[in-house]
Amino acid sequence: MKKLFALILTVVMIATMSTTAFAANTTEGEADITTSIAPTYTVTIPADVNVQFNATETSFGAIEVEASQIHPDKCIKVELTSDGKLENSIDATKVIPYAIKDSEGAAFASATYLTEGDKTELSIHITANDWNAAYAGDYSDTVTFTVSYEDK
Amino acid sequence: MKKLFALILTVCLLASMSVTAFAANTTGGSTEVSFNVDPTYTVTIPATVELQKIEDNGTVTYENDYTLTAQAGVRLKKGEYIEVTVASEFKMTTAEGATLDYTITAENATIATGGVVAEFATDKAEQTATIHIAANDPDYAGEYKDTVTFTIAVKDAPVTTINFTIGEDTYQAEEGMTWAQWIESAYNNGGFYSANESVYWGEGFWFILCNYGKTPSDDDYYVNAADVIQANTDYVRVELSEG
Structure with a gap:
């Protein structure tokens, strides 16, 4: 009984105790500053280019990055697709072969670019023999450039 | 059971105890009232x-x-x-x-x-x-x-210090300080003290602090310990026999 009474008294005393909360003098907090910049490029x-008769090399302009704000681990890839043949407008079986080359004379298939100003000068090459073997008439072809955003 | 009954009786006895108050002819007392307000902010x-x-x-x-x-x-x-x-x-x-x-x-x-x-x-x-x-x-x-x-x-808050003179001596105080606060502070290196709301100085004889340019007939002739010390102001010690 004594022990029970002592226990009850102890519990009551503890329940009535209080603590005072003080405002701390110094405290810290963190904040995140963020911004999201989507990739853009031009x-x-x-x-279109007109190839003069018998011209073995004709300038074909350039692939050029006009503007670029891309991720550091990405690149802009440009691929060229062509069947390499100018077709006669009357008879498609009559063709003049051609090649598209870069400024170093290598056949151009694709290239990657990173920043504004990156460029590749292109030219169209037709051999003299192919000119000599060509039938009269108008010839044309369409090349396709595919631009994509790729991992480096 | 007996013990429990005894306990109950004790509690009742304590609760019913009273004290007789006698009316005194003259009595007085003082009670210190205090409370603490903790600083808070969010x-x-x-x-x-x-x-x-x-x-x-x-x-x-x-x-x-x-x-x-x-x-x-x-x-x-x-x-x-x-x-x-x-x-x-x-x-x-x-x-x-x-x-x-x-x-x-x-x-x-x-x-x-x-x-x-x-x-x-x-x-x-x-x-x-x-x-x-x-x-x-x-x-x-x-x-x-x-x-x-x-x-x-x-x-x-940063403390702004002001200067003032008492006679030919220059003293410093914190802006907004009263004479009573100044007397208790480290700025009082002249041995000034306060009594009966006035400010005194003494080295063997008594001087009372007065506002410069005032006369005994002016209400503000004597400096009051509750007055705020004014910056760039002259004060004067007057021999008590003269005041």
Whole structure:
């Protein structure tokens, strides 16, 4: 009984105790500053070009990055697709082969670019023999440039 | 059972005890009344701020305002204020390693790391302080982020010291100090003391402090210990027999 009474008294005493809260003099907090910048780029590709008769090399303009704000681990890829043949407008079986080359004379298939100002000069090459073997008439072809955003 | 009954009886006896009060002819007493009011404040710091793209005449920047708020009811000790400083390297980065420097300005002044961005005083009303964060257009796209640390500290207001003279001697005090406070402070290096609301000085004989240019017929001839000491003011010691 004594022990029970002592226990009850102890519990009552503890229950009535209080603590005072003081305002701390110094405290810290963190905040995040963020901004999200989406990738943007502008690439120009060669326009239509007219190849003069018997010209073995004709400038085909340039692929050029006009503006670029891309992720550091990404690049802009430009691929060229062409069947390499100018077709006669009357008879499609009559063709003049051609090649598109870069400024170093290598056949151009694709290239990657990173920043504004990156460019590749292109030219159209037709051999003298192919000119000599060509039938009269108008010839044309369409090349396709595909621009994509790729990992480096 | 007996013990329980005895306990109950004891409690009842204690509850019913009384004391007889006798009316005294003259009595007096003093009771010290005191209470403690703890300083309290709540300063709210937003967890994030996202800079927004701004384009002005072809120039692109990323900017935003950021507001710190002291909730209504800041209560500090007299002379204290809350100072908020910021620690930062002022450089956001992306996961790919691109970086973007930014600035924090407060009241049109660029803040350095550890610099003060806000101050709050005791006030029942809510208080706010707005800072501006800005960055130029970066080279790379990406998700840029930086974490800054705000430190909130309770500070003592800076003390302004004033000068005054007593005769040919120059003394100093804190702006707003009364003579009574000055006498108790370290500024009193002349041995002045207060009694009966006046200020005295004595080195073997008694002098009373008076306002310069006043006469005994003026109400403010004698300096009162509750008076605030005036800056750049002359005071004069007068021999008590003369006052």
